[in-house]
Amino acid sequence: MNRFLDLELLDDQTIASLLTTASALQRDPISDVLRGRVLGLVFMNPSVRTLASFQSGMAQLGGSSFVVTPGQGSWGFETQDGVVMDGTFAEHVKEGIPVLAQYADALGVRCFAEGKDLATDLAEPVLGAIAAASPVPLVNLESEANHPCQALADWKTLDDLDVPRDGKFVLSWAFHPRPLPLAVPTAVVTMAARRGMDVTVLRPEGYGLPAQVMETAAQAASFSGGAVRETDDRAEAMEGAHVVYAKSWHAPAAYGDVEAEARLREGLRDWRVAEEWFGVARPDARFMHCLPVRRNVVVADAVLDGARSVVVQQAGNRLHVQKAVLLEMLGGRDT
Amino acid sequence: MNRFLDLELLDDQTIASLLTTASALQRDPISDVLRGRVLGLVFMNPSVRTLASFQSGMAQLGGSSFVVTPGQGSWGFETQDGVVMDGTFAEHVKEGIPVLAQYADALGVRCFAEGKDLATDLAEPVLGAIAAASPVPLVNLESEANHPCQALADWKTLDDLDVPRDGKFVLSWAFHPRPLPLAVPTAVVTMAARRGMDVTVLRPEGYGLPAQVMETAAQAASFSGGAVRETDDRAEAMEGAHVVYAKSWHAPAAYGDVEAEARLREGLRDWRVAEEWFGVARPDARFMHCLPVRRNVVVADAVLDGARSVVVQQAGNRLHVQKAVLLEMLGGRDT
Amino acid sequence: MNRFLDLELLDDQTIASLLTTASALQRDPISDVLRGRVLGLVFMNPSVRTLASFQSGMAQLGGSSFVVTPGQGSWGFETQDGVVMDGTFAEHVKEGIPVLAQYADALGVRCFAEGKDLATDLAEPVLGAIAAASPVPLVNLESEANHPCQALADWKTLDDLDVPRDGKFVLSWAFHPRPLPLAVPTAVVTMAARRGMDVTVLRPEGYGLPAQVMETAAQAASFSGGAVRETDDRAEAMEGAHVVYAKSWHAPAAYGDVEAEARLREGLRDWRVAEEWFGVARPDARFMHCLPVRRNVVVADAVLDGARSVVVQQAGNRLHVQKAVLLEMLGGRDT
Structure with a gap:
């Protein structure tokens, strides 16, 4: 190699x-x-x-x-x-x-x-x-x-935790004070699809991943028996989830336009992963993040300090x- | 450990x-x-x-x-x-x-x-x-x-130089253009007391080490047979000293108040260790400092370049x- | 050593x-x-x-x-x-x-x-x-x-390439947006002279290397059988050259005077090594530079990407x- x-x-x-x-x-x-x-x-x-x-x-x-x-x-x-x-x-x-x-x-x-x-x-x-x-x-x-190093580490983490190959994987956008790169969500959505998982990208309006990224993930899924879709409906996304992977990213719909992106992000502070999100997930659903993570902005302390968080293992x-x-x-x- | x-x-x-x-x-x-x-x-x-x-x-x-x-x-x-x-x-x-x-x-x-x-x-x-x-x-x-690494290194230096366990150790405040942390004086005063030394903290008005620090040092001395006291009388402090350890530190009396601290420091430029200080000390008295040291501000060239300086060995x-x-x-x- | x-x-x-x-x-x-x-x-x-x-x-x-x-x-x-x-x-x-x-x-x-x-x-x-x-x-x-590490590496490069000990070595000044140190030209001119080479320093008015540097190089040449001279005539310098070593440097004639130096440099942008320079050189003449090099400012892409460039080997x-x-x-x- x-x-x-x-x-x-x-x-x-x-x-x-x-x-x-x-x-x-x-x-x-x-x-x-x-x-x-x-x-x-x-x-x-x-x-x-x-x-x-x-x-x-x-x-x-x-x-x-x-x-x-x-x-x-x-x-x-x-x-x-x-x-x-x-x-x-x-x-x-x-x-x-x-x-x-x-x-x-x-x-x-x-x-x-x-x-x-x-x-x-x-x-x-x-x-x-x-x-x-x-x-x-x-x-x-x-x-x-x-970010293939991150994606491969996450794949190993899923294997280590015996998360089923065809389990439900939710990649959720989260609020962050600044627009962040697309490298991790791009790498992770494709990794999960490649692993054969049932992947849902949960994100607000304007934050849909670029078509090229979704197509690559869909193609990976088509070979592995997985699936990839997007939604802004949290309840639907979380239903039966094995894994929630949180990450903030730049709005593709306002890429490069700092002010438009900031307006889009305004009012999205409740996109902070909380324990309540997991009500309809599987009881043993895991929380993942690539780190560094801003506590109580991206995710609540209760999730990060609880049993479902595997961020340090990742x-x-x-x-x-x-x-x-x-x-x-x-x-x-x-x- | x-x-x-x-x-x-x-x-x-x-x-x-x-x-x-x-x-x-x-x-x-x-x-x-x-x-x-x-x-x-x-x-x-x-x-x-x-x-x-x-x-x-x-x-x-x-x-x-x-x-x-x-x-x-x-x-x-x-x-x-x-x-x-x-x-x-x-x-x-x-x-x-x-x-x-x-x-x-x-x-x-x-x-x-x-x-x-x-x-x-x-x-x-x-x-x-x-x-x-x-x-x-x-x-x-x-x-x-x-700063326990510094304190332990200084302890070894005192041992290497055969400074008596019950010798007289003077920790002297020195002038510096900026207020500096308390970490080194705190660590050093307790180390010297713990080693059993007769410790004098020589400092101007307003620069007395915090009560908590002096109490810890006094307790260490009580177990080791040493002693700890403070003075602003240079002649008294230097009398019979085996070691003079110079260090500048933040005035506890004006902690966090940059302007008050600067006013307090004004006029203290003569708190620069000079060869004359050693007139009443033991002839073989050592000069110590944790480095970095500002020459001719904290200590005169003649002391630092002379035989009594052991700063490089420290x-x-x-x-x-x-x-x-x-x-x-x-x-x-x-x- | x-x-x-x-x-x-x-x-x-x-x-x-x-x-x-x-x-x-x-x-x-x-x-x-x-x-x-x-x-x-x-x-x-x-x-x-x-x-x-x-x-x-x-x-x-x-x-x-x-x-x-x-x-x-x-x-x-x-x-x-x-x-x-x-x-x-x-x-x-x-x-x-x-x-x-x-x-x-x-x-x-x-x-x-x-x-x-x-x-x-x-x-x-x-x-x-x-x-x-x-x-x-x-x-x-x-x-x-x-910069003796650079000079010794360059010497080895000349040996590796079988450049004759008495070959013609041209050190040419080149344009750069900022005035640069004299360390590399000083080290290189003396190295080439010491190696026995026929050294020409090609530079515009005001950029002659300091007398002290030229004297040291001349002395080195006198022991090795080499020679050292300066010129601002490009054709004369390049005639039969085995090696052209490009480097920008501060104008000694305006040292420390940023504005005077900038005025001197104004209009010298054509001191950019180009393939045409090599017309009168030996067909296998080499191009050398210590790196980093600004492409199309110090030297044209065609030279740097061509067969005569040995900058990476250096x-x-x-x-x-x-x-x-x-x-x-x-x-x-x-x-």
């Missing part, structure tokens, strides 16, 4: 194998298998748990990692072709990535969406430019419109699945 | 054992005993020597570490209960710490005082919230009102005692 | 030995020879490739490294003697460097020129103060007026030569 950019680019067997390896690494975390190997982590946007889990994962496998933050200070990577670079950016990915690749056995890159034009962000131009420039294995640490699985990805990429290669 | 938050929470035997281990590690610094183990360093405030000495220490013991700085950028940890998190902080320690704990065998945390309300800072609410949230061993890298002992703490916490545990 | 500050302070045999070791490490990069050893990297200015290549290099040799950035936030190192430190800086190198040296087997330091007074920057006061304060081996990670050699320096400094010492 030379690229880990999008679960949809991996076949079922690869995903199954990564999940099996992740569980084995969870039981037996420490080895020397990546002795002398180096992972380069390139953060164009800040990170806490991704940085920590990747650095820890490499160390537990006997390897090492370095962190560069080209988006800070006067630095930055240009990604477009043919540009006269007399502006902010001092370096193009065409040099920056091949150079860093010479110092690393694999690279990871984080590049958030710009949040101006929806079609542009969904096309992932920055991730694409970096992938085109990297001669070494590349891991997506959250891109403009995807984050724990980030470590295990990422180590599986690194092993798959680096474990068998000659130095 | 699962917590290293305050020397006063450790019994005499544990402190003695840590000091013995630290000296052994100073003689024989490199091993593989922490192979595969990871320390997570969480800095809510910046650091130079704490970051460097902990990263180096883990590496010398065969382990590894990662650094996260949640207080930078748009990130940050909320620590209060029941808050509606629609403000600055995007994550609560109730999630943030347990998540990072899954990536690490132990955590270290730095959380400076807020500097607004003295009673609040002395109660250490941030350190307390983090300690309550951490399922793994936790090291205080300097909290609102304590900082060197940070490495050795911290490695002893890490070994005690992690050395015997199964992975 | 206890200092790697300037290639001119090393004898020919040491340089030859470093280049040989670097090639060996390129063929066989991973070992345990620096097990337990720690490199402390002190960045007073930001870095991407230097940080990454040094951290990776130590890891590949079985050692470790830490990064401190004292120039960020409220921190910083004072370097002058006798100063009353009541300003920005909270720490003097006289304490800061010896303290960090206790946590590391070697230190690396980056300290860019201030850009105000040419004579001051050429005298390298900050590097000098740090070198005087460091009790452990010290590597220059780019100082006020030198950066790759940073890793190999730096590992050779670290091995030379640390490999044979007892722990």
Whole structure:
């Protein structure tokens, strides 16, 4: 495996194998298998748990990692072709990535969406430019419109909890003081569909996921025996749910228009997951979130501190699945 | 040992054992005993020597570490209960710490005082919230009102220099352009008292350490055979001193009131340790400071560059005692 | 070797030995020879490739490294003697460097020129103060007026490409939106002269390298059989060139005068290396640059994306030569 950019680019067997390896690494975390190997982590946007889990994962496998933050200070990577670079950016990915690749056995890159034009962000131009420039294995640490590490960790969490493959999975939009990227909802809705689940996207008017995202999820469902639909009817969505996955995201209907988006969000503060939401769900329904989560804004304390919350386990699985990805990429290669 | 938050929470035997281990590690610094183990360093405030000495220490013991700085950028940890998190902080320690704990065998945390309300800072609410949230061993890298790594390093330095257990220890306030936290003076006065020393806090009017701090130190002295008192009379304080430990701190009498504090500090520029101060001290009296130190503001060049200064050795002992703490916490545990 | 500050302070045999070791490490990069050893990297200015290549290099040799950035936030190192430190800086190198040296087997330091007074920057006061304060081996990670890691990597690149020792080497000034330090052109012109090359500095009026720099290069050439001269005649300079090394730098004629420098630079946008420049050069002439490079400002896409560009290889050699320096400094010492 030379690229880990999008679960949809991996076949079922690869995903199954990564999940099996992740569980084995969870039981037996420490080895020397990546002795002398180096992972380069390139953060164009800040990170806490991704940085920590990747650095820890490499160390537990006997390897090492370095962190560069080209988006800070006067630095930055240009990604477009043919540009006269007399502006902010001092370096193009065409040099920056091949150079860093010479110092690393694999690279990871984080590049958030710009949040101006929806079609542009969904096309992932920055991730694409970096992938085109990297001669070494590349891991997506959250891109403009995807977060496969999160999605794979969530898949493992569902497996760990024995949530049925065909169980009901609700992805619910939630209020947040700021418009947030589409990367996690995009990755998660497709992951759940791919796993064969009965997926409902619960969201207010204007927050329907982009058609392209829903189509990809529907296609994944068609192969796995799952289903995908959208609604703004909470009772209908929650009925019999095995899992509620909360996440806020930018309104696609007002993408890039900060004021219109703020008006749309106004009055949606009650989109805060509360214990009452679970009245018609299954009694053992789980609550999921990718973190960080704003307490009592996105979800009430009672849910997060209660037995149904598995958010900490989800984050724990980030470590295990990422180590599986690194092993798959680096474990068998000659130095 | 699962917590290293305050020397006063450790019994005499544990402190003695840590000091013995630290000296052994100073003689024989490199091993593989922490192979595969990871320390997570969480800095809510910046650091130079704490970051460097902990990263180096883990590496010398065969382990590894990662650094996260949640207080930078748009990130940050909320620590209060029941808050509606629609403000600055995007994550609560109730999630943030347990998540990072899954990536690490132990955590270290730095959380400076807020500097607004003295009673609040002395109660250490941030350190307390983090300690309550951490399922793994936790090291205080300097909290609102304590700095046990510094205090233990200073204890070792006093032992290394054969300063008598019952010698005279002067903690002197010094001028500084800004009001500084109480963490170091609090930790140091109690450490010296605990070691059995005859402790004098030399400070101008308004800079007396908080009653709670002096009481803790007095209690420590009552068990060790030491003594603790305060004065603003320099000659009396310096008479026969074995050690002068300089440090600036916030005026407790004007805590949180920046202007009143500045007025109080006005005219105190002569609280700069000078060679003349040592005229009535013992000829071999030592000068100590936790660093960083502002030359010719806190202390004159002649003192810092002279034979009595042991500030660099103090900082060197940070490495050795911290490695002893890490070994005690992690050395015997199964992975 | 206890200092790697300037290639001119090393004898020919040491340089030859470093280049040989670097090639060996390129063929066989991973070992345990620096097990337990720690490199402390002190960045007073930001870095991407230097940080990454040094951290990776130590890891590949079985050692470790830490990064401190004292120039960020409220921190910083004072370097002058006798100063009353009541300003920005909270720490003097006289304490800061010896303290960090206790946590590391070697230190690396980056300290860019201030850009105000040419004579001051050429005298390298900050590097000098740090070198005087460091009790452990010290590597220059780019100082006020030198960059020996870059120069040695470039030397290896010339050797790798079989560029004749007495080949024609053109160092050409190039346009850039901001005035840049003299460290790289200074290091490179002397390296090429030292290697025995026929060196031409091609630059517009006002951008002649400082006399002191040209004299050092001329002296190096006199020992190696090379030559050094300057011109503003592009055709003459490019005639028969084996190598064109592009770099922008501050106008020495207007050093420290931002407005005068900007006026001087006005109208020099055509100092952008283009394929046409190579018409009179050797057909296989190489294009070199230390990176980062602004595309279509410093050099046209066609050159950078063409067969003559070796900029990525240059950066790759940073890793190999730096590992050779670290091995030379640390490999044979007892722990």
